[in-house]
Amino acid sequence: MREIFGSNDIAMVGYYKSILDAEGIPSYIRNEYAAGLSELQGPAFYPVLCVDSDEDYDAAMALLGPMRESAANNPEQKEWTCPNCHEGVPAGFDVCWNCETARPVADVLSQ
Numbered sequence: 001m002r003e004i005f006g007s008n009d010i011a012m013v014g015y016y017k018s019i020l021d022a023e024g025i026p027s028y029i030r031n032e033y034a035a036g037l038s039e040l041q042g043p044a045f046y047p048v049l050c051v052d053s054d055e056d057y058d059a060a061m062a063l064l065g066p067m068r069e070s071a072a073n074n075p076e077q078k079e080w081t082c083p084n085c086h087e088g089v090p091a092g093f094d095v096c097w098n099c100e101t102a103r104p105v106a107d108v109l110s111q
């Protein structure tokens with residue numbers, strides 16, 4: 001198992017999974033049901049798209065990477081910097097891909 005993409009937007013995660021499904025890459029969404037429970041909040045409970053096999057990770061990223069980059073190139077959706085680990089995070093992520101820190105609210109509001 002390897003994580004591909006995490007977001008609090010289950011629709012986006014599901015959309016990315018459908019792309020992997022269409023390419024025959026086995027994947028699943030972790031926390032798919034926890035995300036619907038209002039008492040479970042925070043990045044630890046966000047739905048996360050994962051590939052079953054580590055060997056599929058590169059192929060999955062090759063498929064989804066350009067889509068995430070096009071979102072990052074949208075001037076209204078800039079890359080943001082994680083306040084915890086200071087990694088650059090593509091605009092499509094609502095949590096840091098590295099440490100799962102949530103995107104700062106002030107950063108979202110400034111866009």
Ligand SMILES: [Zn+2]
Nearest residue numbers: 082085096099
């Ligand atoms: Zn981070």
